[in-house]
Amino acid sequence: MIKSTFLKAVAATALSVSTWASAHAVDLQFYFPVAVGGKAADTIQALTDEYVAANPDVKIDAVYAGSYQDTVAKAITASRGGNPPQLSVILSVDMFTLIDEDLIQPFDNYLTSDEDKAWVEGFYPAFMENSQTGGKTYGIPFQRSTPVLYWNKEAFKEAGLDPEVAPATWDEMVEFGKKLTKKDADGKVSQWGVRIPSSGFPYWLFQGLAIENGATLANAEGNKTNFDDPKVVEALQYLVDLSTKHEVMAPGIIEWGATPKAFFEGQTAMMWTSTGNLTNVRDNAPFDFGVAMLPSKATRGAPTGGGNFYLFKGASDEQNKAAVEFVQWITAPAQSAKWTIATGYVAPRAETWESETMKAYTADFAPALIARDQLEFAKAELSTYQNQRVTGIFNDALASVITGKKDAATALKEAQAQADGILSEYR
């Protein structure tokens, strides 16, 4: 008798404690991907822990969800299964797909005060191109990047070039590349001039070339592509010519992941890759290196890249509010600076660059500023409805041209026809 009363009392206490806890703490689940080496996952975890420690009424479960690809797959699957995360970092280019799947909601509903609206204005416009559509803000820039050119100063010196000057134009890149490519008597290359990786998602770096040549790959509504624009064809021809005509780049598909390593090993004197690799290169390059904006043709140019915060549907009002507050906190200067310094991702707000921490960092390490300065010329990364499929078609076309199976004009024309077939229903 006494025992059972005791048990009842325990059960009642446990019950009330748990209801109390759920009434007072907001639970948030937050998916994040990691796409670059280094300390990205640890940093996100540490920042989340810091927030939870300071805000005991919010519980955030930060879930590392694999690559960008895995993360969007997990988020969509979980949402379809009726168990969506409240918040997730997903590629900015997946915005139209997520809208089409009816999984995300605009941040505007929770950013109503003037202060909040000013806060949205504080992000670099180049990053917002991929984050807003139809006058609504669906993505808040977080781990955003842009490709830049890294060069090996020692290799430049050895080739008789000024080690402090990077190629500023397409022609210069070829010219420098020819001086930098080292061949032995049998034609075996021990050092290539430049390396523009093309495995997996060749469209991204290629888009840099296309923008520099004055082309826009897709419209802002995400329902029309311009793959067969003569300027795009010309840009692709230039990319192919680097290997076939000028012989300053290795032929065939070039592996993305092995690119920094190839740079460290002296296999290539210049490489194009994400600023997300900046800290990795800084820590591991055994020589002096420089970072420059991508060379220009008609103009300077680069795509933006990387991930945004998305607010998923299906959460309570309270959860949404807490999620938005967390997003505002983690993109604030102090946190954003930590994140940028740990990874090399571009801090998406001007005020972060004004902070003392960032100023001290950039004073010591000027290359970090290049990506920010390049934002002035940057355009939205290729993004459409059914984005993965459309970019998939474009990637296949690029790969077939890079490997010499098709010529640039034909492949791009075919890709455009296929993309039109998919996107026509969204016009």
Added chain:
Amino acid sequence: MRVTFKRDWIHGWLLLLPAMVFLFAFTHIPAVTTFINSFYSTPRGRKPAKFIGLENYERFWDDPVFWKVMFNNLWFALGTIPLSIALSIAMALWVNDKLAGRSLVRMAYFTPTVLPLIAVANIWLFFYTPGFGLFDQVFGALFGWSSTNWLGDPATALNAVIVVTVWKEAGFFMIFYLAALQAIPVSLVEAARIEGASRWTIFWRITFPLLMPTTLFVSINAVINSFRLVDHIFILTDGGPDNASSLLLFYIYEVAFRFWETGYAATLTVALLVLLSALAIGQFFFFDRKVHYK
């Protein structure tokens, strides 16, 4: 009498139940739903799936990528199955003999099987890397070959993937052959030796026919694997360049979980299921006549 009969009946069903629940939940029901979904369009957000009849099937008939991955898969099967079986028999014969360090060699042959395929693929990715990869360094030092982009060239990408698969699979099949070899009575071989049969005759007339049940089992597994093993493709080539190394299952994954066209992916899955069942049934009928069971 009737009561015991009924009780036996319940008993029997209860024994079957756990296996049946899993079989239905993870095999039969998904297969049937896939078949049904293949006649519907892909639901997207506010647009629910609607019945579209054979439209998905017409589409896959006209889909050049589908035929490309089918052809790739055929080449992949032709490349992996005979080679991995031949290699596994050779390895089994070798480690079945008395030889110094036999357990060590057996273990070495079996190691690739134990490693996860993703880890294996990452190691091979390094082997294949142009420039500083293992193959380039070894071939460069031995024969002075210039750097080869094994995974980045459509001509070699699929073959490079085949090599990894054979390396991974052969050790696993070897274990079955090794077990089968040890079950063959020594007296048969001794009798043949007394008759003056050569090693080749002994293998071809005695060992190989007695291994047939194992070969049947292994070949069915190898065929299924040739359609099922795609993990390493994600790491090695991601199906590229231009789908040169994409296989049917990889393509299905891509359509379903990258392009989110689940309706069309269901249609492709039906094609895969039909193909696999036809192959399995065919193999049983074709081989069964040639297989010698004890």
